[in-house]
Amino acid sequence: xxxxxxxxxxxxxxxxxxxxxxxxxxxxxxxxxxxxxxxxxxxxxxxxxxxxxxxxxxxxxxxxxxxxxxxxxxxxxxxxxx
Amino acid sequence: xxxxxxxxxxxxxxxxxxxxxxxxxxxxxxxxxxxxxxxxxxxxxxxxxxxxxxxxxxxxxxxxxxxxxxxxxxxxxxxxxxxxxxxxxxxxxxxxxxxxxxxxxxxxxxxxxxxxxxxxxxxxxxxxxxxxxxxxxxxxxxxxxxxxxxxxxxxxxxxxxxxxxxxxxxxxxxxxxxxxxxxxxxxxxxxxxxxxxxxxxxxxxxxxxxxxxxxxxxxxxxxxxxxxxxxxxxxxxxxxxxxxxxxxxxxxxxxxxxxxx
Numbered sequence: 001x002x003x004x005x006x007x008x009x010x011x012x013x014x015x016x017x018x019x020x021x022x023x024x025x026x027x028x029x030x031x032x033x034x035x036x037x038x039x040x041x042x043x044x045x046x047x048x049x050x051x052x053x054x055x056x057x058x059x060x061x062x063x064x065x066x067x068x069x070x071x072x073x074x075x076x077x078x079x080x081x082x
Numbered sequence: 083x084x085x086x087x088x089x090x091x092x093x094x095x096x097x098x099x100x101x102x103x104x105x106x107x108x109x110x111x112x113x114x115x116x117x118x119x120x121x122x123x124x125x126x127x128x129x130x131x132x133x134x135x136x137x138x139x140x141x142x143x144x145x146x147x148x149x150x151x152x153x154x155x156x157x158x159x160x161x162x163x164x165x166x167x168x169x170x171x172x173x174x175x176x177x178x179x180x181x182x183x184x185x186x187x188x189x190x191x192x193x194x195x196x197x198x199x200x201x202x203x204x205x206x207x208x209x210x211x212x213x214x215x216x217x218x219x220x221x222x223x224x225x226x227x228x229x230x231x232x233x234x235x236x237x238x239x240x241x242x243x244x245x246x247x248x249x250x251x252x253x254x255x256x257x258x259x260x261x262x263x264x265x266x267x268x269x270x271x272x273x274x275x276x277x278x279x280x281x282x283x284x285x286x287x288x289x290x291x292x293x294x295x296x297x298x299x300x301x302x303x304x305x306x307x308x309x310x311x312x313x314x315x316x317x318x319x320x321x322x323x324x325x326x327x328x329x330x331x332x333x334x335x336x337x338x339x340x341x342x343x
Contacts, residue, residue, distance in 0.1 A: 015222075019162075019163075019223075019226075020159075020162055022166070024165075024166055024169065027162055027165045027166060027169070028162055030165070031158050031161045031162050031165070031283075032158075034158075034161060034284075034287060035154060035157075035158050035287055035291075038154075038287050038288055038290075038291040038293060039291050041293070042291045042292045042293055045293055045294070048288065048291075048293040049288055049293055049295065052284055052287060052288050052293070053284060053305075053308070056161065056165070056280065056283075056284050057309075057312055059165065060165050060168060060169065060280070060312070060316070061312075061316060063165065063169050064168075064169045064172050064173060064316055064320060065320075067169060067173050067178065067179070068173070068178050068320060068323050
């Protein structure tokens with residue numbers, strides 16, 4: 001019973017690790033920074049909203065550029081992002 | 083319906099369609115090799131468990147977690163998920179990554195499950211488990227999207243109904259088109275979902291921390307348009323970075339061998 005519970009916890013942890021971090025840890029870190037920037041700048045609406053949008057675009061472009069040519073994956077080898 | 087409700091319903095519907103097409107490929111391969119009864123029962127059990135998860139997790143989230151905290155956490159989850167989908171869709175559209183090939187996945191699954199089929203009416207444990215797992219694993223992401231979008235906008239019913247509509251539509255289409263799933267423009271749909279999830283993520287993160295968007299809900303379509311524009315520019319830019327593959331022609335090999343001699 002205990003081993004089943006342990007396996008379930010490990011599987012649950014692996015699912016969330018794969019879902020949140022997976023092979024793109026920069027997107028997870030980027031999201032934390034976006035949330036952090038929004039919290040820090042919540043009293044300055046223009047700066048806060050601008051920071052949230054700009055940081056999101058920067059992290060998207062940087063992560064996409066990092067993935068260029070390096071992962072010509074086998075079709076169907078998708079991971080958590082489908 | 084407000085702009086948020088429409089965008090939310092479209093995002094959940096498209097995301098569910100993409101994931102269910104991927105699950106359907108495996109279910110069809112399982113049905114063809116291990117028998118349709120087990121494949122259909124396994125799929126139905128998977129869908130039922132996913133529906134229970136939405137009810138069990140979603141309803142308490144809406145009622146007991148403070149809305150500001152919920153929106154920041156959910157917005158962050160949507161942002162991670164949306165950016166991942168968008169990144170992958172851009173890499174595929176620009177030729178840096180292979181497109182999702184349903185025909186190949188179907189053939190691989192048939193080859194793996196090959197063996198004595200259980201027939202159309204008999205139960206087969208392997209067929210049941212493979213179909214159940216396919217629906218459950220692909221559907222888990224749909225559940226997260228339904229819960230995220232549904233709870234942060236207090237529109238859990240709209241989100242769940244959109245997902246259910248996609249499941250029914252893909253199931254019906256699967257019966258009609260059977261193995262022609264590769265003709266579905268999956269990467270375009272994935273890109274659209276990525277744009278929408280990212281837009282909702284940015285919207286809810288800001289709203290959750292107390293930063294209010296000009297025009298309130300009308301900011302969502304503006305964000306969608308903006309991220310769609312960024313995506314189009316990224317695809318164009320990334321296409322320019324694709325290195326042409328070196329052709330392995332017989333002449334080149336002969337020349338190399340000749341040089342070695």
